[in-house]
Amino acid sequence: MISFKQVSYTYPFQEHPVLRNINFELNKGEAILITGPSGCGKSTLLRILNGLIPNHFKGELQGAVQLDGLNLPVPLDEVSQRVGVVLQNPDEQFMATCVADEVALALEWQQIPAEEIRRRVDEALAALKIESIAEQSVFTLSQGEKQKTVLAALLACKPSVVVMDEPTANLSPEATEELREICLMLKKQGITLVIVDHRLYWLRGVLDRMLVLQDGAPVFQSDAGAGDPLDQLAAHPELKAWGLRDVHVERPELKSNTEAEDFLIDVDRISFRYPRTKKQIYSNWSMQLPSGAVTAVVGGNGAGKTTLARLLTGLNKPQSGTLLFDGKPLKPRTIRARTAFVMQQMEIQLYMRTVKDELLFSDPKKRVGNARSETAEKWIRVFGLTGLEARHPQSLSGGERQRLVIACALMKEPDLLILDEPTSGLDGLNMQIIADQISAFTRQGGTVLLITHDLELLQKTAAYKLTIGD
Amino acid sequence: MPGLFANFEAAPVQDGLDIRTRIFISFVCSCVAVYLDEVGPIVALGVASLVYVLPTQRIRLLLIVYLLVALMTVLSLGTVWLFFGSVEWALLKAGSDSAAMAGMFKTQILASCHIPFLRLIPSLNVLLALSFSFHVQTFVNAMKMLHLPRIIFLPLMVFCRFVPEFILNVRQLREAVLLRGFSISFGSIFIHPVQTLRLTLVPLVIRTLRMADNLAVAAEMKRVGYVKRPTVVTPLKFGKADWMVMAVAVLLGIGLVAWQVLIQEPPTMRGSA
Numbered sequence: 001m002i003s004f005k006q007v008s009y010t011y012p013f014q015e016h017p018v019l020r021n022i023n024f025e026l027n028k029g030e031a032i033l034i035t036g037p038s039g040c041g042k043s044t045l046l047r048i049l050n051g052l053i054p055n056h057f058k059g060e061l062q063g064a065v066q067l068d069g070l071n072l073p074v075p076l077d078e079v080s081q082r083v084g085v086v087l088q089n090p091d092e093q094f095m096a097t098c099v100a101d102e103v104a105l106a107l108e109w110q111q112i113p114a115e116e117i118r119r120r121v122d123e124a125l126a127a128l129k130i131e132s133i134a135e136q137s138v139f140t141l142s143q144g145e146k147q148k149t150v151l152a153a154l155l156a157c158k159p160s161v162v163v164m165d166e167p168t169a170n171l172s173p174e175a176t177e178e179l180r181e182i183c184l185m186l187k188k189q190g191i192t193l194v195i196v197d198h199r200l201y202w203l204r205g206v207l208d209r210m211l212v213l214q215d216g217a218p219v220f221q222s223d224a225g226a227g228d229p230l231d232q233l234a235a236h237p238e239l240k241a242w243g244l245r246d247v248h249v250e251r252p253e254l255k256s257n258t259e260a261e262d263f264l265i266d267v268d269r270i271s272f273r274y275p276r277t278k279k280q281i282y283s284n285w286s287m288q289l290p291s292g293a294v295t296a297v298v299g300g301n302g303a304g305k306t307t308l309a310r311l312l313t314g315l316n317k318p319q320s321g322t323l324l325f326d327g328k329p330l331k332p333r334t335i336r337a338r339t340a341f342v343m344q345q346m347e348i349q350l351y352m353r354t355v356k357d358e359l360l361f362s363d364p365k366k367r368v369g370n371a372r373s374e375t376a377e378k379w380i381r382v383f384g385l386t387g388l389e390a391r392h393p394q395s396l397s398g399g400e401r402q403r404l405v406i407a408c409a410l411m412k413e414p415d416l417l418i419l420d421e422p423t424s425g426l427d428g429l430n431m432q433i434i435a436d437q438i439s440a441f442t443r444q445g446g447t448v449l450l451i452t453h454d455l456e457l458l459q460k461t462a463a464y465k466l467t468i469g470d
Numbered sequence: 471m472p473g474l475f476a477n478f479e480a481a482p483v484q485d486g487l488d489i490r491t492r493i494f495i496s497f498v499c500s501c502v503a504v505y506l507d508e509v510g511p512i513v514a515l516g517v518a519s520l521v522y523v524l525p526t527q528r529i530r531l532l533l534i535v536y537l538l539v540a541l542m543t544v545l546s547l548g549t550v551w552l553f554f555g556s557v558e559w560a561l562l563k564a565g566s567d568s569a570a571m572a573g574m575f576k577t578q579i580l581a582s583c584h585i586p587f588l589r590l591i592p593s594l595n596v597l598l599a600l601s602f603s604f605h606v607q608t609f610v611n612a613m614k615m616l617h618l619p620r621i622i623f624l625p626l627m628v629f630c631r632f633v634p635e636f637i638l639n640v641r642q643l644r645e646a647v648l649l650r651g652f653s654i655s656f657g658s659i660f661i662h663p664v665q666t667l668r669l670t671l672v673p674l675v676i677r678t679l680r681m682a683d684n685l686a687v688a689a690e691m692k693r694v695g696y697v698k699r700p701t702v703v704t705p706l707k708f709g710k711a712d713w714m715v716m717a718v719a720v721l722l723g724i725g726l727v728a729w730q731v732l733i734q735e736p737p738t739m740r741g742s743a
Contacts, residue, residue, distance in 0.1 A: 109697060347676050
């Protein structure tokens, strides 16, 4: 179905190839995982598979790539008839505004008769068990639902290959489990899967092959018929050096927040609903946030995890009840001066011309003279950004950008640090750096409220859990 | 126009009338409103259009719009009164005979100055009703059915998909900046122009470029634009209600025009009667 023979690729105006000596074969209905640290060439390999290389990105492609009987390169529309792609952020590939329309859209542009489209849409929605949201606006879906919508749209086109780019980066553990089931279902239908992901644990029992890349070249390739590729990887002596995530991950057992002794924040019988949607998020809800530790917020979609962060930073005000900071009620402006909130969208949190300027800009202007510059340099060092000081923040890689935004938050010297999915889409190495700095911050007395689906990050940092909702 | 995308956060509710009916009603109402210049028929048209817009239940926004129109009316009446009043006063002071004429002029203009603003009300009513019930996907379907050329249809489709997300991005950006300890308001553009531009433009441009990039790839993957006419899966249908409402609108329009013609019968004919 798919075969790569001695494939290398060099982007235009670059001297060195980003991919070297890629060799693998995949049969119909099999699944392969391609993984490796950030910048290892995974995304480039995906671009070859979905036809963007060499149709959009020119460059130099060497070796032989075969895909469903086609010898690449071929025009993009021939590739897209056979290969369906799920991007990391499914929102970014929606073209319609409601679920059923999105699923039908690609079929409409193939001029398939309306009757046939309706049948295929119904089938695809049923296969992914999302019939109930067929009429919903795509803007109101959870991450898991968005991904299923994209998958349904692909299924309706009857592809022979489905490619997924970081499919679990934004999924909750429950949604990840559902995705695993979906992958098995796709394989059963004879669809070949190419998965690129940093998270490994969820793919147990799904994979037939595995490829680990480093600096564009394969460093590990699983043997067919030698057991689950994940077990083969776990047994490899050099595994630690590759900066991958863990092969075995379990949900950590955390103490309840009520078991702590010192508390930084006291939420007393608050009620809150958003004025626009009128949906009641909290009614007469109380909680205490342990001081000097990491508290993980646990709760399903729409339970109000992000809303809590918004209330604690004064972006929204509760309709009733009080919110005490260190035992005192504070004005939103004062609260914001003492808290730092790292939101999910990284691009909209970076403004300056260089990495160092960005850090200096985050300084609360308490420091004088060289102290500011020295502190900025300290954060550059501990977050592994040395050598990037003069780069434009928006030109950094995903992992570097995420580290910089957190460094900026710490530069502010907050009492409370709120992190919303700080490690989504990051490799093991980047996650470890962030986990280490979160722990260091709490050791110095800082309080952290952590909103995350990342079980590995929870394992490494969280001390307490705060349950919202049921 | 925030009303245009106001229903984005709610599930799509497409009630009753076809979008083409709503566009037709807006057109008829606006034409009639332009023709009418007697208070009676205009007020009647206003009441009729109010009955049409009230079921959308967006009373607050409606009141704000009315308030703005009232404000504009008062402002223009006030300006006319002030201007001609001062001319009349000056002429009186100078002992000129034309003072009485200026006074008459003032009264005449004041008596008809409110008409353009009264005309605004029915037009606004029907336009608001159109925008409140606006559903992007239906709009896209309507465009598909009208067989617009790709070069018009595709950009419109992307625009419909893009704008709500852009609005969301702007909102998130404002909050991100607020959390950094800055607030962006209209005033800050004048107080710290460079900083405000940096805080708003840089992230928005980067974000928008990335969105555009991804959307282009997504469109390519779905082979959007490869054929001239995509299939229309859910064709819009004219129901009984559509025909009835359109008939009522046309009859009402004719009635009101007739009413005005009767009022404005030339005085000679009235004299001979």
